[in-house]
Amino acid sequence: MAEKKIRVVIAKPGLDGHDRGAKVVARALRDAGMEVIYTGLRQTPEQIVDTAIQEDADAIGISILSGAHAYYFSKIIGLLKERHAEDIIVFGGGVIPDADIPALLEMGAGAIFGPGTPTTVCAEWLEKAVAEKRAKETV
Amino acid sequence: MSVLAERALRGDVRALARIISLVENEEPEGEEIIKHLYPHTGRALIIGITGSPGAGKSTLVDKIIAEFRKKGRTVGVIAVDPSSPFSGGAILADRIRMQRHANDPEVFIRSMGTRGSLGGVSRSTREAVEILDACGKDVVIIETVGVGQSEIDIVKLADTVCLVLVPGMGDDIQIMKAGIMEIADLFVVNKADRPGVEKVVTEIKLMLDLIGTPDWRPPIYTTVAEKGDGVTELVEGMEEHRKFLKQSSHGEKRMKDKVIQEIKDIMSREIAKKIEHSWENHGADVHVKAVFEKEMDPYTVAHSILKNIISENKLREGASER
Numbered sequence: 001m002a003e004k005k006i007r008v009v010i011a012k013p014g015l016d017g018h019d020r021g022a023k024v025v026a027r028a029l030r031d032a033g034m035e036v037i038y039t040g041l042r043q044t045p046e047q048i049v050d051t052a053i054q055e056d057a058d059a060i061g062i063s064i065l066s067g068a069h070a071y072y073f074s075k076i077i078g079l080l081k082e083r084h085a086e087d088i089i090v091f092g093g094g095v096i097p098d099a100d101i102p103a104l105l106e107m108g109a110g111a112i113f114g115p116g117t118p119t120t121v122c123a124e125w126l127e128k129a130v131a132e133k134r135a136k137e138t139v
Numbered sequence: 140m141s142v143l144a145e146r147a148l149r150g151d152v153r154a155l156a157r158i159i160s161l162v163e164n165e166e167p168e169g170e171e172i173i174k175h176l177y178p179h180t181g182r183a184l185i186i187g188i189t190g191s192p193g194a195g196k197s198t199l200v201d202k203i204i205a206e207f208r209k210k211g212r213t214v215g216v217i218a219v220d221p222s223s224p225f226s227g228g229a230i231l232a233d234r235i236r237m238q239r240h241a242n243d244p245e246v247f248i249r250s251m252g253t254r255g256s257l258g259g260v261s262r263s264t265r266e267a268v269e270i271l272d273a274c275g276k277d278v279v280i281i282e283t284v285g286v287g288q289s290e291i292d293i294v295k296l297a298d299t300v301c302l303v304l305v306p307g308m309g310d311d312i313q314i315m316k317a318g319i320m321e322i323a324d325l326f327v328v329n330k331a332d333r334p335g336v337e338k339v340v341t342e343i344k345l346m347l348d349l350i351g352t353p354d355w356r357p358p359i360y361t362t363v364a365e366k367g368d369g370v371t372e373l374v375e376g377m378e379e380h381r382k383f384l385k386q387s388s389h390g391e392k393r394m395k396d397k398v399i400q401e402i403k404d405i406m407s408r409e410i411a412k413k414i415e416h417s418w419e420n421h422g423a424d425v426h427v428k429a430v431f432e433k434e435m436d437p438y439t440v441a442h443s444i445l446k447n448i449i450s451e452n453k454l455r456e457g458a459s460e461r
Contacts, residue, residue, distance in 0.1 A: 003164070004164045005163075005227070030228035033228045035228060035229045035231060035252050036228065036230050036231065037232075038230055038231065038235065039234065040235035040238060046241075047238055047241040051248075053153055054248055055231075055249060055250060056153075083153070084153070
């Protein structure tokens, strides 16, 4: 049996066009041995969720620098529930004020990585989170 | 039948996506599911899109999806990108160009890493195509990794292979070379708004003239995928090729060749697994040492280990028969 690779969608919702951060994270996760599905810019929450489902992703990482993080996190997490895919981990990063983080975690976000986080921290967290998720899986 | 297979056949996208993962990860359950799904395969038009990196394959696939959707056909896409030989990770980014179809319930797009395969597709791409076919996609498009001259596994998977070229890739000698140029059922010269299109088209024509008069002479289409120019004609050409396969003996031969290839590939894979399993059980380490110290040669060792594997399997079969 081949190794079960971690598959993660890296997406940029909304209209801000700065994807350097998303690309740096995508690259770091690639170097950690994961398969990173990169969607590109200006994705709607619906596109991101459908992509994650078709790709059988373990996780969705979203990068937001526009300030609309509360909206996008709640929308994406809500859509996942609607599609019975709430087991897919949602995490993110970008310019998100510390004060807003507890509310996002409350909503169901797995983790928020702010600017300056070493990419290895993100990769290691994701590896652990996916291992825990898979341990719970029935199908 | 497995619950997952049933759900997928009923159109459950999550189940379908999960089955592809099971197969990709070579889990035993995946093989069982393929056995159940196999009788449902054989209806889809399977198209391969191959060509060098940056030739515009993903953009073209995006436009081809749109064209088939206009005709009311459902579409599955398998887009293959390379895995890192070092970390095993991959950036799978073909679907960036196709994201406008992400919410269309009749379009299913799946990205795959090559995971060590060198033929332009991954080891499980064939199974992924079979799964999409069984689950009712009318058209299945396989986009290979960006290829060079000899990654031609796509020919074992697709009914209709489109080779995407662009102007300015080299002289006529490149076009005369063996390998990738020989597997095209259709030629596409993309980025046809750039200089040098006529030259490429002429060179392909001259190359085809040298072959003589085959039953199917690969047509040449010029496209500007960005703008969608020429895509309607290209899709017409794909349908034409399918008709040709159906009406001529070539189609049946090709299908049979595909089946033979699939069975052989599965056998090779199983034997390779047995070799891995048995490696340590046959004192291979001792042999390695002997070869390393030039006391034995690798051929003798390989044959003797193979003999052991075969006789061991015979014993096991004999025991289970009784």
